[in-house]
Amino acid sequence: MHSKWKNAIVVGATGGIGKEIASQLLSSGTNVALVGRDGTKLDSLADELRREDARAISVPCDVRQLETVEPAFQEAIEKLGGLDLIVYAAGVMPRVEPNEYNTEKDAEIIAVNLTGAIAWLNLAAKRFERAREGTIVGIGSVAGDRGRKGNPVYAASKAGLETYLESLRNRLAPNGVSVVTVKPGPVETPMTADRGKLPGMISADRAARLILRAAGKPNKTAYIPGKWWLVSKILRAIPSPLFRRLNI
């Protein structure tokens, strides 16, 4: 199928989900700017993914270095020759011990999952608002729906990202810009590699397919796959005192 997007940026294109998204976009004819920290990795990824009818270009950027984001964003657009889709798929989820309170580590999570997303997506929002077109996709998580014991700041970063995306959507919808929030359950990627087989886990390929399908629907918020919607409804309905006792 031919994609509705001509030019896309995928931030976190070297990751499990990001790479699949980039690869599927390229196979459907979308030019993609691949963003991650490691230039060499990006170059070889670009070589691997590039198609005859779609260009893959590498744009190195460490999203924690905020001053580098705007030049990278502009460089991507220049090289692509335009932009109509951005997917922010960068993220970190370090292991956190039950009694660990490490602010440095936590700040790092916020820097990549939330501040980095804001830095990239603010630029996209400004551009799309003026261009009166474009799609912004942010990857939240079912983990953002409740404050679980496991990884407080990861959960908070995803909750924060989702609220930020909702605000963007409410700002931009009147201008014809679509903001899509996707909330995957466990996906088999390097991020989850050391966690074993988690319940309901799906492949990155399938996750990417579902994410791009949701991205094609204006202003959609979608669980990936859809069944997590029900699970999340139930989890959200559990009263806090009870939730506290559960081992999730």
Add this chain to the structure above:
Amino acid sequence: MKPLPTDRLRRVEAWGMTVGGPCYVFRPSTVEGILDAFDAARNAGKTVAIKGGGNSYGDAFLNREAFVLDLSRMRRILEWNPATGVIQVEPGATIADVWQYVLEDGWWPPVVSGTAAVTLGGALAANIHGKNNYRAGPIGEHVRAVWLLTPGGDVLPLSPSQNSELFYAVIGGFGGLGVVVAAEIQLKKVYSGLLDVSAFATGRWVETLDRLDELAQSNDYAVGWVDGFALGAKAGRAILHSANYLKEGDDPHPEESLSVEFQQIPTTVFGIPKTALPRLLRPWVRPLTMRWINSLKYRSGKRQDGHRFRQGLAPFNFLLDSIPNWKHAYRPAGLVQYQVFTPKESSSQLFPSLIAMAHEHGFPPFLAVLKRHRPDPFLLSHAVDGYSLALDFRVHGKRWEKFLSLANEMTELALAAGSRFYLAKDSVLSSDQYERAVGADAVQQYRELKSRLDPEGLLSSELLRRVLLKD
């Protein structure tokens, strides 16, 4: 290279709403401001497209991801002589600005387009024609001088006798050779703000074309509306209008009709504000209802056959302006106009074939307009000794490829009939087709002038890249 001025990013859209996207828009108010925009473009490694009022149906002023120079702020009337009717204007002054300024002195622009929102810069760059083209020629024939700002920063005066090669190329040159920063035009003396209009109904293509030709020989204006849904035996049925300026003394109250208020078009129809109309009309702009509306229009026109009446110059010429943003009735689709200029001998063969072909491809023309033309001396002239047929199509983005294939077939047929095309309306021609229409020599000469005046290729647009300038 300097970073791009992202604060200048705006969506710029073709008038027909079929294509648009982000451009870096500069709106200078002076020549120095234009030169600053040129420098900014050079620094960013971008090209510059010139935009007037944005009334070209296609990509004439589009330059996505690059610079657009919007001249609509440079709209002063620089000089006016009510005794001679010579006016000097900045390029962003619109036809409305001009006629409203001069009418009370008894003058009128000699050539106007169907909308008065066109700027003089845009009118000259396209070399617009009116419903009087067979008589008055294009607007370029009424220009005494233009001042061209070259990308290098020189201002060159051009006229039929000074830098004449450039004069005949810049007018009708679609903004590829320089920026027209001022123009001096000879207006037409009028003794009334009214025209004597007559309406006629005709039955078939040959009759319609012959009758329009006849009207053109003896009237100041002549134009035809054709029922775009009538096929077979009814094909070519039309309502024609002719009109004449009033002679001195014909209008008992010229001071009244020569006022701006008199010419104003009412802002409501049946009590409905006209601004609300496009939205209300939207469900009607569909093949089935448009077939019915066309038929109704023909039948009511037929009842008026031979009817004579007087109409104001503005309402007669700018009928389409009477409903602001009427194009929005085509939403969420876009509006493409396909206009061919065909020699007299081959028109009666070509026009019915084009309309039939459009129907076969599932694109009935919602509006079809016929005009009479004559050749003119401009390098990229779109006119021929013959007729033009303009067909309006509603084209949804999803059906764009399908429409392109129809347009391509129509173009090949039209080229075989010796037709030319008008870039102000065009969205579909290839450079090869355009070259076959206007002639390889003309294209070559244009490119030579371009490399002389703009060796770095600063001025460009999506239209110019598509049809005239090779990348």
